Amino acid sequence: MYFIGCDLGSTTGKVVLLESLGDAVDSCRIVSWALEPSGFSPEETADLAINRACEQAGISRDQVAGFCCTGYGREHVSAIPYNVSEISCHGKSASFLLPSARTIIDVGGQDVKVIALGKTGKVVDFAMNDKCAAGTGKFFEAMARTLRCTVEELGEMSLQSVAPVSISSTCSVFAESEVISHINKGVDRCEIAGGIHESIARRLMAMVNRVGLTEDVVLTGGCAKNKGLRVALEKMIKVELTEIPCDPQINGALGAALYARDAYDGEK
Amino acid sequence: MDKAMRVREICDSFRELCSVPYNESLQSYKNDGGLIIGVLYNQVPEEILTAAGILPVRIRAVGSQGTEASDARFTQVNCSLVKHFYDSAAKGRFDFIDGLVATNGCDHVRKLHENWTSVLKPAYSHLLCFPKRQGDDLQVTQLAKEIKKLKESIEAHFGVEITDEALREAIKLHNRTRELQCALYELRKGENPPITGAQMLAVMMAGTCMPREAYNAQLEELVALCQDVEGISDYKVRVVVYGGEIDSIDFFEAIESQGALIVADSLGGYGKRSADMQISLEGDLYTNLANAYLMERPAEPRLHGTRAARWEYLEKVAEEANADGFIQVFIPICDLWGYERVMFATEVEKKDLNCLVLDTEYIFTASGQTRTRVQAFVESITEGGR
Ligand SMILES: Nc1ncnc2c1ncn2[C@@H]1O[C@H](COP(=O)(O)OP(=O)(O)OP(=O)(O)O)[C@@H](O)[C@H]1O
Ligand code: SF4
Ligand SMILES: [Mg+2]
Numbered sequence: 001m002y003f004i005g006c007d008l009g010s011t012t013g014k015v016v017l018l019e020s021l022g023d024a025v026d027s028c029r030i031v032s033w034a035l036e037p038s039g040f041s042p043e044e045t046a047d048l049a050i051n052r053a054c055e056q057a058g059i060s061r062d063q064v065a066g067f068c069c070t071g072y073g074r075e076h077v078s079a080i081p082y083n084v085s086e087i088s089c090h091g092k093s094a095s096f097l098l099p100s101a102r103t104i105i106d107v108g109g110q111d112v113k114v115i116a117l118g119k120t121g122k123v124v125d126f127a128m129n130d131k132c133a134a135g136t137g138k139f140f141e142a143m144a145r146t147l148r149c150t151v152e153e154l155g156e157m158s159l160q161s162v163a164p165v166s167i168s169s170t171c172s173v174f175a176e177s178e179v180i181s182h183i184n185k186g187v188d189r190c191e192i193a194g195g196i197h198e199s200i201a202r203r204l205m206a207m208v209n210r211v212g213l214t215e216d217v218v219l220t221g222g223c224a225k226n227k228g229l230r231v232a233l234e235k236m237i238k239v240e241l242t243e244i245p246c247d248p249q250i251n252g253a254l255g256a257a258l259y260a261r262d263a264y265d266g267e268k
Numbered sequence: 269m270d271k272a273m274r275v276r277e278i279c280d281s282f283r284e285l286c287s288v289p290y291n292e293s294l295q296s297y298k299n300d301g302g303l304i305i306g307v308l309y310n311q312v313p314e315e316i317l318t319a320a321g322i323l324p325v326r327i328r329a330v331g332s333q334g335t336e337a338s339d340a341r342f343t344q345v346n347c348s349l350v351k352h353f354y355d356s357a358a359k360g361r362f363d364f365i366d367g368l369v370a371t372n373g374c375d376h377v378r379k380l381h382e383n384w385t386s387v388l389k390p391a392y393s394h395l396l397c398f399p400k401r402q403g404d405d406l407q408v409t410q411l412a413k414e415i416k417k418l419k420e421s422i423e424a425h426f427g428v429e430i431t432d433e434a435l436r437e438a439i440k441l442h443n444r445t446r447e448l449q450c451a452l453y454e455l456r457k458g459e460n461p462p463i464t465g466a467q468m469l470a471v472m473m474a475g476t477c478m479p480r481e482a483y484n485a486q487l488e489e490l491v492a493l494c495q496d497v498e499g500i501s502d503y504k505v506r507v508v509v510y511g512g513e514i515d516s517i518d519f520f521e522a523i524e525s526q527g528a529l530i531v532a533d534s535l536g537g538y539g540k541r542s543a544d545m546q547i548s549l550e551g552d553l554y555t556n557l558a559n560a561y562l563m564e565r566p567a568e569p570r571l572h573g574t575r576a577a578r579w580e581y582l583e584k585v586a587e588e589a590n591a592d593g594f595i596q597v598f599i600p601i602c603d604l605w606g607y608e609r610v611m612f613a614t615e616v617e618k619k620d621l622n623c624l625v626l627d628t629e630y631i632f633t634a635s636g637q638t639r640t641r642v643q644a645f646v647e648s649i650t651e652g653g654r
Contacts, residue, residue, distance in 0.1 A: 072636055087644035088651075111637070123648045128641060130600075130627070130634075 002031070002064045003264065004053070005257030006046050006080065007089065007250070008073030011109025011137060012222060013038055013045035014253040017053045017064075020261055026096070028261070032056035033250050042073025046080070068260035070252055072110075082263060087115055087126045089255030094218050095121030096258055097244045097251075102214035105204060105233070106252070107223035109137040112204060116211040127210040135203035137223050139172050143196045146179050147189055154193050155228030161194025168199075175199065197232035205236045216242040224248035272497045278490050279467040282474035283517060289330060289356065290364045293478040297323060298364055303426065306362055306390075307476075308353075308370035309377055309513060310537050311398045311568075313415050313557045315547070317369070318438035318480065319430045320422050325365065326476035326538075328515050329356040332631055341383045347601045348630040349513065350380040357388055367392030367425070369418065374570060374604055392425045394418055401572035402563060411558035419554075432553060439547045439557075441480055448487040449475070449543035452494060456531050457589045460499025465509065465530020466520035472538040473515060503529035505649050508586045510612075511597035512568070512605050513537030516632040523595060523626075526642040532589035534566065534582045541566040541581075569608040578608075579615060592649050593622030595642070600627050622649050 007014040013036040020028040034052040039045050046069070054061055067080040074083035084092075086106070094101040095117055104115040112135050116125040129135060137151075144154045158164075165182050169175040175196075182192050219241050223229055225248060234241055244251065269277075285291045294304065303322045307314060314324040329352035335342075337358035338351040356362060368390045370381040378395075385393040396414050399407040419430050449472065455462055463471070471490065475483050504527030509520075515538055520530060533539040547553075547560040566581045567574035586594065596612055598605035609625055616623040624645040626638060 072640075075639075085640050085643035085647055087640065088647045122651060123644065126641075126644060128637060130637075 003257045003260040004064050004067045005253040006069045007253035008042040008071040009108050010072045013049045014250045015049035015053045016250050016253040016257045017057050018257040042076045046077045066260035066264040068256040070256040084259045086252050089252045091115050091117050091123045092258050093251045093255035100216045101218045103217045105219050106221040108221040114207045114211050125211045127207050135200050155226035157190045157193035158197040158228035160190040164194030164198050165191050167195045197228045201232040201236035220248045220251040222249040271493050275493050283470040286473045289361045303366045305367045306365035309373045310542050311371040312369050315438040315442050316419050319435040320428045329353045332356050346376050347599050350376045352630045369394045371396045371398040394421050402574050408558045411562050412554040415554050415557050435553050443546050446543045451491045455494050460501050462494035462497045462499050466517050469520050503527050504646050505592040506531045507593050507595050508591045509533045509595045514597050519628050519632040522635050522638045523642050527646050532585045536568050569604045596625045
């Protein structure tokens with residue numbers, strides 16, 4: 001039995017195709033997944049990603065027993081009315097993959113969400129950034145542009161930093177001009193990259209403090225693939241992050257797929 | 269016409285009135301030679317203005333598109349509400365008012381009143397000093413004096429006389445409004461409330477931007493209709509919203525779109541708190557006004573010594589409305605409600621309440637994030653996560 005979870009984020013659409021292998025809650029496997037840059041219409045992004053995931057698995061869409069959407073575009077896919085918030089989806093998936101997870105930090109393209117889970121894996125509290133992009137993927141992308149490198153390179157460079165520069169502005173626009181002034185002063189790019197990561201880790205920590213920090217701590221979202229961010233964050237919160245056994249960017253989509261399965265089971 | 273349809277029609281017409289500062293109803297009132305005074309915030313005893321034959325209209329910068337005009341006069345640490353108010357005033361969106369009355373509600377409002385008065389120079393302007401604490405006769409006596417000063421100032425400027433008889437009639441009229449509003453709140457406590465929280469906000473706000481007799485008449489009809497319409501059943505949880513002068517219907521709609529039906533509130537500006545008092549007609553009317561506005565009306569966080577009473581009121585409202593949770597709403601940088609948020613957090617923790625804190629700039633734009641937050645909140649309640 002197949003289920004699809006569709007996380008239509010502000011920058012990337014993610015689809016996870018899940019196969020449930022029996023009645024036990026944990027007897028299922030990820031068959032395939034697909035990432036698709038978010039286009040103008042969530043409907044289109046969803047279609048492209050779903051088709052690709054199905055193709056990879058060699059199944060047709062009709063074989064899928066249930067769908068669920070999450071992410072910014074979740075309410076705008078007419079064919080899939082069932083939707084669940086990203087907060088619940090990230091929580092669901094993280095506690096499925098790692099039952100000891102208590103704090104999830106999701107750093108996506110536009111939002112940062114910190115989610116506190118109870119012992120049973122239910123969401124007990126959460127915090128979300130305000131409208132400002134500071135501390136999110138968009139911020140990294142802007143900084144990478146300024147330093148003329150890719151986000152991946154930016155993360156790599158930060159790992160070489162020994163004396164990161166200080167970036168005090170929390171606003172992306174101001175932080176960018178701080179970075180430019182460091183460049184003009186001839187500061188080593190690695191130290192600037194280190195400073196950028198440190199400033200973001202500081203912002204994340206402020207949000208973590210709003211809901212409290214309980215181990216195990218999991219980092220999800222596309223930015224979790226940035227090694228530099230993981231290291232900077234671990235240093236800041238003084239806790240080692242626990243890895244989840246899948247691409248952290250598809251965590252929300254996996255949660256949605258699990259909800260799709262639950263809904264199907266509930267209706268049976 | 270079918271009753272539910274008529275209910276919707278009245279609510280829609282109220283909403284229409286709230287969608288621009290100078291609505292059709294005010295335009296026709298002005299065309300007939302009526303005078304209007306703009307009122308800043310909800311502590312002004314508007315009965316005095318009604319008794320003077322002047323229509324009090326609550327200032328709202330609805331539809332404001334920017335704050336450029338404010339940027340030179342306000343700082344980064346002023347809330348967006350006062351900036352939008354000033355900007356709209358500077359751009360002439362309130363040119364229809366014949367004067368302005370404010371209270372010293374908070375420092376931001378005072379700054380707004382100061383700038384408005386000194387730079388934009390309305391034909392008439394008055395600041396009523398409202399006591400900072402609830403307590404004893406001293407404060408009531410002081411407020412009664414302030415209300416008399418307002419009365420004398422209006423009389424002098426507009427060349428009118430505010431007789432006790434006129435004031436008595438005005439109080440009756442306003443009491444009737446509050447009574448009808450409370451009746452509507454009462455009906456929303458049931459399992460299938462006749463109208464949504466967004467509709468209720470429109471109902472409450474309309475009362476501050478149209479002639480009161482006409483408003484009461486429509487409200488009367490609405491209350492009667494709501495006695496036996498079918499009511500709303502497609503919601504997931506019942507919530508109480510708690511906060512200050514929130515006036516965005518879109519904001520409430522975003523909340524309710526996620527299945528969180530607003531069944532009651534503790535909102536000072538356009539909510540239950542502004543309706544929960546009746547002014548006595550016995551004895552000295554000025555003392556009665558002071559007593560009601562200061563002592564009887566459920567308190568704002570701005571009034572010292574009212575913390576316990578604020579909680580008691582909120583809990584009572586939630587219990588009566590059979591609410592599953594609270595949504596605290598506030599405008600960033602607002603000291604009063606920012607402080608209340610911190611106070612609330614300790615209370616929430618102690619009592620293990622379901623509570624979501626939502627902020628919105630005065631002009632609500634963060635619909636996506638608000639919807640995500642509310643949806644997650646609803647899910648956490650319905651899944652028994654707390
Ligand atoms: N390998 C990588 N290294 C660093 N950053 C990456 C990597 N892969 C993706 N990202 C970043 O992850 C971000 C997208 O992550 P994600 O898909 O979780 O966001 P989203 O769900 O679309 O956004 P949101 O949750 O804010 O709506 C992009 O900003 C991208 O730059
Ligand atoms: S929102 Fe807060 S800070 Fe702004 S005017 Fe109102 S009470 Fe004052
Ligand atoms: Mg996301």
